Amino acid sequence: MTAGPKKMEILAPAGDGEALRAAVFSGAHAVYLGLKQFSARRTAGNFTPEELAGATAFCHARDVKVYVAVNTTLWPGELAAAADCVRAAAEAGADALIVQDLAAAALARRMAPGLLLHGSTQMSVHSPAGVRQLAAMGFSRVVLARELSLAEVRAIAQDSPIELEVFVHGALCMSVSGQCYMSAFLGGRSGNRGGCAGPCRLPFAADGSGAAHLSLKDLCAVASLPQLAGAGVASAKIEGRLRGPEYVAAAVHACGESLAGRPWDEALLQDVFSRSGFTNGYLAGRMDGSMFGVRTPEDTAASRAALPAVRGLYRRERQAVPVHFTAVCEAEGVKLTARDEAGNIAIVYGGETPLPAERDQRPAIQKALEKTGGTPFYAAEIRVEGEPGYLPGAVWNELRRAALEKLLQKREAPRPLTCAAPRLPAAAHHPCRAGLPLWARFEAWEQAPAEWLPRLEGFILPIAEAERVPAALRQKAVLELPRAEFGAMEAAVQKQIGATRGLGFQGYLAQNLAHFELAKGLPLYGGFGLNITNPLAAEEYRRLGLKALTVLPELPLAEMEALEPGIPTWALVYGHMPLMMTRACPLHNVTDCTRCEKQGVLTDRKRRKFPVRCGGGVRQIYNPVPLYMGERLGEVPADAGLALFTLETRAEAAKALELLAARAPWPGEFTRGLYYKPAP
Known part of the structure; x- marks a missing residue:
């Protein structure tokens, strides 16, 4: 007799102790929470190690699992503190660790092999190859990107070797999670480190022709839970560690009713919290202007009126x-x-x-x-x-x-996991190089100045441009793989890799974990999309096969000095940083996609112009001013400087390379990014 399908887990957020009790009493099967450090919801209440132990005992006594989020990027000086978080989770007997940074995963494997690993949505996993790669690295579950359709989730689940977790309710980021740098570059607070300032919720105008926001309505896919369960999704995740207990209880109760096939009160759930209503556009495969919304005074008033009615859902112990x-x-x-x-x-x-x-x-x-x-x-x-x-x-x-x-x-008796002492990388100091070699990344072949190609250490082009590179220059060319490969794109990229291997190219630029499977056995270089910020993560990527890596430009130079992974490191020294990579189009409210020229401009309240470019199934929103380090190249502790060309003409690219080579100042407005930002 074969076993029936496993019951879908309802996974609730617990930003503090009160929200945790609300989650458990209203019927959650599992909760996820953060410690005071390294939580992607840094401003939630979060838990001390002692509070975590008590929360885990409380949950386990009621057959509720506990997943601890250590899901930010880690700086070199933070690895010992991150090890303390892993130890706290193990000693509390937590069921799993949710991680973004491969350093956190490595610490968990070394210290507490009994602690299961869940790949955070910050890892930007959205394809079958990405899921298989995580499985090969010892992960037991992955939180899929929120931008997937139900058909895409079903295709991933069909042959997934590990559990899949899908967000079904709560706030939606405009950007693909883990690929947003807007808060970091505009406000100095990194979303990858739990400090997002939410600049996307502020008003933007599109091409001067009307209001357009980067603010999406909250997700509500509660009605889709039976279909997701039927597709093979193991866990239905509710976003909201910054929300109150009433919100948590209302969402958990609605999910439970939906899974049981009973009616649930969508109007009440919307009143508890929404941004002008809900959207299920991604799962439904309907990405249009109806996805956008903001929190209005009417929404706030509805919440105040609705909260008292919800408190009965978690007033008493749930007898389960x-x-x-x-x-x-x-x-x-x-x-x-x-x-x-x-x-x-x-x-x-x-x-x-x-x-x-x-x-x-x-x-x-x-x-x-x-x-x-x-x-x-x-x-x-x-x-x-x-x-x-x-x-x-x-x-x-x-x-x-x-x-x-x-x-x-x-x-409630403690059930600690075996935990060993951490093995941290030896302290290293990466020297600055007076004659920093230059690499350049071009958006298209016609953008590359022919006179500069022989003078560069190497250059990078999207793999779609491969056939345009002359055979004589291929040994200097690295082919960039897309940061996002939704739906059929992954198969197309795999075909492109097959068509270009053996043609003399230097290698491929990996921007996503999926690329380590798609280009397995081929020379690989790491792009900034991997979010590498510390020596332990760099070491892990080297073991996966990288021959060189790009340091995430959110990392200050003082911290970058500690990266000595045994392979060359590249640092961004010029470029209009892609602040957001989105699947929903921020211009959709004002542009007819059938007549769109695949580009536009967003204007913020300070009248800054943010270029938008569409291609490969995603949209990129670029910083209006470039990062530039020309006259300070000698202060960059890396093996090469990388010039990132996206919006420039060939002449503009040549001029930027000329200024970099001369170590000359930039003639217009520019930014140093976060390179000189002090450690928090």
Whole structure:
């Protein structure tokens, strides 16, 4: 007999202790939470190691799993503190660690191999190859990118070797998670480090022809839970570690009702929190202007009115843990045993001698032991052995209370995982190079100045441009693979790799974990899309096969000095940084896609112009001013400088290279990015 499909998990956010209790009491099967450090929701209440231990005990006593998010990028000086977080999760007996940075994954594997690894949505995994790559690296689950359609999720799930987790409710970022640098470059607060300032929620105008926002409505895919479960998704995730307990309880309850096939109150859920309503555009494959919305005063008023009605969902313990009672009745007294399905046993004895009974006492005993309200237990079985005499109901009530209290204490006992001391990389110092060699990345072949190609250390072009590169120059060319490969794009990229291998190119630029499977065995270089910020992550990527890597330009130069992975490092020294990579089009509200020229401009409230370019199934929103380090190249602790050309003409690219080579100042407005930002 084959087993039926596994029940879908409802996974709830727990930004603090009150939200955690609301999640558990309203029916969540698992919660995810963060410690005070390295949480992608840095401004949530979060938990100390001691609070984490208590929260885990509370949840495990109620058959609720606990996943700890250590899901930010880590700087070199933070690895020891990150190891402390791994230790705290292991000692608390947490069920899994949610990570973005491969350094956090490496620490967990070394220190606590019994701690399961879940790949955060910040890893930007959105394709079958990405999922298979995570599985090969020892992950047991991946949180898929939120931009996928139901058909794309189903295709990934079809042959997935690990569990899939999908967001079904809560806030939607405009950018593909893990690929947003807008807050970092515009406000100095990195979303990859849990400090997003939310600049995308501010007003933007498109081409001066009307209001267009980078702000999406909140996701609500609660109605799609049965289809997601049928597709093979293991966990339905609710976003909201910055939200209150009422929000958590309302979302968990709605998910439970949907999975059970019962009606749920979408209007109430919307009143609790929304941004001008909900969207399910990604899952439905309907990416249009209806996805956009902002939080209005009317939304706020509706929330104030709705919250009191929701509190009843988590006011009392949810009786979800089965308990088996056995009452052994003898002439001198009663022994009551309470046993759970994990094998925990609690035994209590009655202090009173039963009196002779005129009628059968079993129905009264059954009724007394069934009264488990106020506890997480329900009576799954009640057995009465022997010939029971008469005892007052208060005696049976006290026996039941004492037995369940002892059983709960046993279930709350710590279950720490084995944890070893961390093995951290030896301290290193990457020297600055006075004659920093230059690499250049071009958007298209016609953008590349022919006179500069022989003078560059090497150059990078999108793989779609491969056939335009003369054979004599291919040994200097690295072919860039797309940061996003939604739907059929992955198969197309795999075909392009097959068509170009053996043609003399230097290698391929990996921008996503999927590329390590798609280009396995071929020379690989790491792009900034991998978000590499510390020596342990760099070491992990070197083991995966990288011959060189690009340091994430969010990393200050003072921290960059510690990156010595044993392969060359590249640092961005020029370029209009892609601030966002989006699947939904920010120009859709004002542009007819059938007549669109695949480009446009967004204007913010300070009248800054943000170029938008469309291609490969995504849109890129670029910083209006370039990052530039020309006269300070000698301060960059890397093996080469990388000039990133995206919007420039060939003449503009040549001029930028000329200024870099001369170590000359930039003649217009520019930024140093975060290179000189002090450590927090």
